Amino acid sequence: MRDFTKNDIRLFIALCSLGLVAPILFPAYINQLSFAWIFVVIALSWDMQGGHMGYNSFGNIVFFGVGMYAAASFQILPFFSLGDWTEAGGVQTFEHSVSQYFSGYALGILFAAIAAVATAFIFGNLILKMRGHYFAICTLALGVAIGEVFASIEILGAGQGLSLAVWPRGFLDDTYRRLFFYYQGFLLFVLCFLSISYIIRTRFGMTLNAIRDGEDKAESMGLNTNFYKISSWILSAFFIGLCGALVGHLVGFIDPIDVAFSGATYGIWMIIMAIIGGKGRLWGPVIGALFFHAFNEIFWTYFLGWQRVALGLIIVIIVVFFPEGILGFFQVRKKSSVSALSTQPQQQKK
Amino acid sequence: MNKKISKLILGFSALTLLLVGSATAKVDGDIVTLGAAVSLTGKYSTNGKHTKNGYDLAVKRINENGGFKVKGKTYKIAVKYYDDESTPARAAQLAERLIKQDGIQFMLGPYSSGLTKAMAPVTENYKIPMIEANGASRSLFTKGYKYLFAILTSADQYLAGAVDLLAEKAKEEGRSLKTLKVAVAVENDPFSLDVRLGAVEKVNKYKMKLVLDEKLPKSLDDMAAILTKVRALKPDLLIVSGHAKGAATAARQIDQFRVYVPMVAMTHCDSAQIEQKYPVGAENILCAAQWHKKLTYSDDDNLFGDGNDYVDIFTREYGYSPPYQSAESSTAIQVYVDAFKRAGSFNPQKVRNAIAKTKLQSFYGNVKFNQYGQNIAKPMVLLQVINSEYNVVAPTKWASTPLIYPRPK
Structure with a gap:
């Protein structure tokens, strides 16, 4: 078990201070900054299995979508009929009052977490016994299948999608709305980072590493690997579910396939971000997510219509020339590093 | 090491903010x-x-x-x-x-x-x-x-006119509206579901039979399964809506599988350019349009x-x-x-x-615009592909060519 080094703490504090003041320094960018924290959280959460445990899941988007739908629908349910709200071609208009909006909001967030955790528990029991490619393919199919299921649930709007409750009319200035979401994203980052950095230093984290490095050996040592695998997936689902809820509110409209269960964007991004930064390392996904988000935004501005090609190229370059990710690259160059940045595979094996 | 990472993080943040x-x-x-x-x-x-x-x-x-x-x-x-x-x-x-x-x-x-x-x-x-x-x-x-x-x-009015047209033709032939069969296949997206809604409302109004009511597969590149059903059910009208890709697939496969339906109505024919790309399948298809030259x-x-x-x-x-x-x-x-x-x-x-x-x-x-921001001053038109050209066939006020019905086999 390794302690949080002083440098880690300094870095974390620096990042937090930056996070606290960023919206004041760059008021026009609050929305993008909110997404930056969300990206960091989904990458960190994915890395719990993908990196630390060695289970490459393509299906974590399920928790994202489930969280998003739960947050949206439980904000509506206590006050209006969800069926009327989503009715195709309906003519009614609905508006939340200030108290309705926020009480519903809190309820939605709560249910987003519950729904995501429950989903992880159920599917974890079913599919986490699979390993390697079988697990990866199964989770990929799971993401697609659940998306299709949600696209056919009439009460959630089916293919029409689900519009979220709008910010109460006339309540506080728009800047406060954006800050409201921003600081939640930021808080989520702090919580997620602290939990994961704590967990990977405990026996629990060691077990996850043991599963990655040799599941059979871990089992033969008497570890109930299934328990650890499901628990880590649940933790991951908790954070990704909350991210889904936030993204739902930030986007304002849920399309089942293109927003909620969008395997081709958020689903694959969370993996790419972890890989770019360096998976299985605490700071890897953080750096990967910030890098990815920054370049994403830049390409959108300067390579209109070609942004995906440019981004694809960057990913190819990183995978080919920096297979250990950005962080891994620096660590390999400076082999001497003994920092806590490394729950790095090679060092674990020693 | 951590200094490097701090620099990296700061660098990225600065870069984003500067470059966006x-x-x-x-x-x-x-x-x-x-x-x-x-x-x-x-x-x-x-x-x-x-x-x-x-x-x-x-x-x-x-x-x-x-x-x-x-x-x-x-x-x-x-x-x-x-x-x-x-x-x-x-x-x-x-x-x-x-x-x-x-x-x-x-x-x-x-x-x-x-x-x-x-x-x-x-x-x-x-x-x-x-x-x-x-x-x-x-x-x-x-x-x-x-x-x-x-x-x-709005989308619900795109193909409602096609159902009206079918009813009109059936009346001319002296057929009972209740015997008419309509098949609907649409993409599972907000627009197409609304198109479906408008058409189905009309079908119910005329008490016609809705014999098929399906969603096109998400990729929109194959509707063979649906067309097989259509062939078996022999509807009088087939309605397809799935943006440009759905229109292209329908026109292509209707020809490929030799599916015959007396009246076929779609959206987005012209943006998919079906009359040029699939001239055989596209012939005599009805197309909903917001506008025509x-x-x-x-x-x-x-x-x-x-x-x-x-x-x-x-x-x-x-x-x-x-x-x-x-x-x-x-x-x-x-x-x-x-x-x-x-x-x-x-x-x-x-x-x-x-x-x-x-x-x-x-x-x-x-x-x-009405109070909801909708343009209420303009009707939809229905075009028909005749000799690979679009002609206005409905509403009657602007019809430049008589409707060809049923489509020749």
């Missing part, structure tokens, strides 16, 4: 910049391009004619584009970005109802007017939006002239005949210019109020 572009004003000197996120990539890229070309052509034309005058000063127009990649999540983010970072105060719509649904809450929050020409879902107009204006007819409307502002003039100008510029998606997009710009002139100001609130009071005719049709 600094905020500029929407009215800079004599240039008024409108903002738009359109689909340049992804599943709607074909129609996204038609939308962009429509906007660009009107902008070019206005600027070539010397711009427009507001309170004696002449202004020109520019459009700031982003690519929404056909995903609503991106569209909403880009709307934020256009407004907050690029300082845009007048928005143009994206392509498709789903993306418009994602952008509308954003423009509404910032009280920025958005004139959209490609989001037809009825649900856009039930949210109480005050800053959203659509210059097109043969309709006798002409510009109040003389920007293009009438429908035929628009087609000529567009074809010269882009090398293909404009589908209605381009026509309505061009008119969105005309509506803005008209509103700027009447508002005598570039204050978004004043412009919004001016837009709400719009009453104009363009080559595309009449534009007048």
